[in-house]
Amino acid sequence: MSIQLSLDKREATGKQLKALRAAGQIPSVVYGGEMPIMTTSAYNETDKVLHEVGYHSPVELSIAGQVQLAIVKNVDIDPVSRRVLNVEFQAISADEVVEATTPIRIVDFEASDAAKKHYVILQVMEEVEIKARPSDLPEEIIVDGSKLAELDDRLTLADLQMPANVAIADKELENTTVIANVYDPAAEAAAREAEDQAAPAEVAAETSAEASAE
Numbered sequence: 001m002s003i004q005l006s007l008d009k010r011e012a013t014g015k016q017l018k019a020l021r022a023a024g025q026i027p028s029v030v031y032g033g034e035m036p037i038m039t040t041s042a043y044n045e046t047d048k049v050l051h052e053v054g055y056h057s058p059v060e061l062s063i064a065g066q067v068q069l070a071i072v073k074n075v076d077i078d079p080v081s082r083r084v085l086n087v088e089f090q091a092i093s094a095d096e097v098v099e100a101t102t103p104i105r106i107v108d109f110e111a112s113d114a115a116k117k118h119y120v121i122l123q124v125m126e127e128v129e130i131k132a133r134p135s136d137l138p139e140e141i142i143v144d145g146s147k148l149a150e151l152d153d154r155l156t157l158a159d160l161q162m163p164a165n166v167a168i169a170d171k172e173l174e175n176t177t178v179i180a181n182v183y184d185p186a187a188e189a190a191a192r193e194a195e196d197q198a199a200p201a202e203v204a205a206e207t208s209a210e211a212s213a214e
Contacts (some may be wrong), residue, residue: 004060005049007039017086026084030061030070032091039063047084050075055101058134061089069093069134071100092134099131099169102141106155106180109145114153114182121145123180128160129169136165143179154181 010027012020017027026046030037039061053059053072061068074088092098109121128141142161147153157168158175 002060003049003052003057004062005041005046006062007041009064010038010040012040013038021085026087028087028089030063030068030089030091031073032068032070032089037063043084046087050084050087054103054139056103056130056137057100057139058092058137059089061091071098071134071137094134097131097133098137099129100137101127102130102138103127104143104160104179105140106143106145109148111146113149115148117149118184118186119148119151119182120185121148121180121182125177125179128157128173130166131169132163132166136163138163138166145180148182151182151184155179 007028007030010020012027020027020040021043024043025040026043028039028041028046030039049059050072055072058069058071061070068091070089070091072087073090075084076086077083078085090098104123104125104127106121106123109115114121130137130141132138141163143155143159144161145155148155156175156179157173157177159179160168162168
């Protein structure tokens with residue numbers, strides 16, 4: 001079942017948007033036609049839809065009785081209150097290939113030899129830009145972490161389990177691009193402790209050398 005959101009057309013712009021938000025509405029814009037359509041919708045309903053679709057799933061917008069398929073292109077959020085201030089939608093058609101930002105999820109690391117050695121996985125790439133028809137857009141891209149064993153092991157773009165009819169959109173990314181790597185938290189903690197212990201000794205040595213020079 002597709003996710004739906006009802007939008008109303010709006011006239012309010014600029015400073016008038018403050019009153020709109022105070023009334024429990026989120027201003028939005030729908031791009032993709034000859035002219036952008038300025039719209040608005042109820043805050044709670046819109047916030048729920050945004051959490052469900054993210055930047056990777058299509059949503060059916062109902063605008064003045066007309067249904068338009070779209071994806072979320074940008075969400076402005078207040079840095080203090082974390083409330084949504086504005087949403088930008090991109091109108092799409094069911095047959096066209098579109099680009100979307102999709103989360104990467106690592107699975108089964110706990111079953112790996114690395115986990116059994118009490119190593120930890122650090123994910124350095126959380127999402128990837130993909131392209132596909134709206135009906136083929138996945139909610140997430142899976143990568144298997146069960147094969148990780150040693151400290152120099154890593155997961156790369158080549159390890160992504162890409163669904164059918166879905167491709168990486170960014171041509172500059174190489175298959176060797178690192179998604180996650182393995183590290184030993186105990187070894188890193190010991191290294192930091194050694195550095196902390198060495199620092200006072202180095203300062204004392206420097207102080208002593210300066211005193212001798214005088």
